[in-house]
Amino acid sequence: MRARDIMTTPVTTVGAETSIKEAAAVLAExxxxxxxxxxxxxxxxxxxEADLVRDRVPxxxxxxxxxxxxxxxxxxxxxxxxMTTPVTxxxxGTDVAVLAKAFLDDGHRSMPIVEGAxxxxxxxxxxxxxxxxxxxxTIATDVRRHLAAYGGDRRWxxxxxxxxxxxxxxxxxxxxxxxxxxxxxxxxxxxRATAFAARDGDDR
Numbered sequence: 001m002r003a004r005d006i007m008t009t010p011v012t013t014v015g016a017e018t019s020i021k022e023a024a025a026v027l028a029e030x031x032x033x034x035x036x037x038x039x040x041x042x043x044x045x046x047x048x049e050a051d052l053v054r055d056r057v058p059x060x061x062x063x064x065x066x067x068x069x070x071x072x073x074x075x076x077x078x079x080x081x082x083m084t085t086p087v088t089x090x091x092x093g094t095d096v097a098v099l100a101k102a103f104l105d106d107g108h109r110s111m112p113i114v115e116g117a118x119x120x121x122x123x124x125x126x127x128x129x130x131x132x133x134x135x136x137x138t139i140a141t142d143v144r145r146h147l148a149a150y151g152g153d154r155r156w157x158x159x160x161x162x163x164x165x166x167x168x169x170x171x172x173x174x175x176x177x178x179x180x181x182x183x184x185x186x187x188x189x190x191x192r193a194t195a196f197a198a199r200d201g202d203d204r
Contacts, residue, residue: 001186003099004092006131007113007121013038014047016080023079024052033109036119037083043112043119045085052082089114092121100128134189136160142187143167147180156180157198163191168198 013036014023023035027049037045076082089112090099102108103125113121140160147156147167157168165184169177177195184193 001096001131001188001190002092003090003094003096003111003113003121003123005186005188006096006127007092007123008127009113009121011036011112011119011122013119014079015039016044016078016083018079019077020052020079020082023047027052033124035079036087036112036122037079037085038119041119042117043087043089043114045080045083046087046110046112047079047083048109051084054082087112089119091115096123096128096131099123103128131188132163134163136162139163139165139187139189143184143190143193146183146187150179150183151176158184160190163189165190165193167193167195169195170198172197 012026012030012032014026016037016039018037026032026035034046034048036043037047088102088108090102092113092115094113099111102111108125110122110124112119113123137160140158143158143160143165144153144156147153147158151171155170157170159166159168165187167177167180167184169180177197180195181193184190184195
């Protein structure tokens with residue numbers, strides 16, 4: 001499964017000149033945690049909820065419990081003043097497992113998908129969670145559809161349980177079974193695929 005299989009496109013973006021208030025409204029209205037910042041279609045940065053909140057909320061003057069400890073506020077007004085740049089991006093062909101590792105290791109919540117410097121999509125942690133949550137019947141239907149182009153729709157018997165796919169091959173061809181597992185494991189929601197030679201009476 002590749003980034004292109006699950007990425008959102010077109011992407012909601014802002015420019016460096018976009019006001020912080022406007023960017024905050026886009027995040028709040030859409031439930032996003034970050035927005036890519038572009039110049040035309042070229043990715044130049046990313047702005048997150050934390051970037052917009054940082055140093056922009058003063059203490060309530062009616063509750064001065066800590067004299068001399070006022071939180072600093074700043075006069076920034078545009079996304080370009082608070083965005084992160086340069087920004088990490090990955091290609092459409094990136095393995096989703098690599099994306100998931102980046103989210104876990106580096107704390108990213110979203111990853112811009114780029115071709116060169118051109119923004120073509122975005123993948124979020126929620127996109128990966130949505131893939132994991134796909135129901136088994138939907139996964140099985142997708143696997144059968146993909147396998148039908150490789151050996152016909154009557155050759156393969158597919159079962160899915162908790163994202164684990166079993167493929168019974170009506171023929172006994174080890175090479176074809178390997179290809180079938182590769183095809184199946186590229187389907188969103190598949191955790192692992194196993195193929196075996198079908199036997200009479202085998203209902204696995």
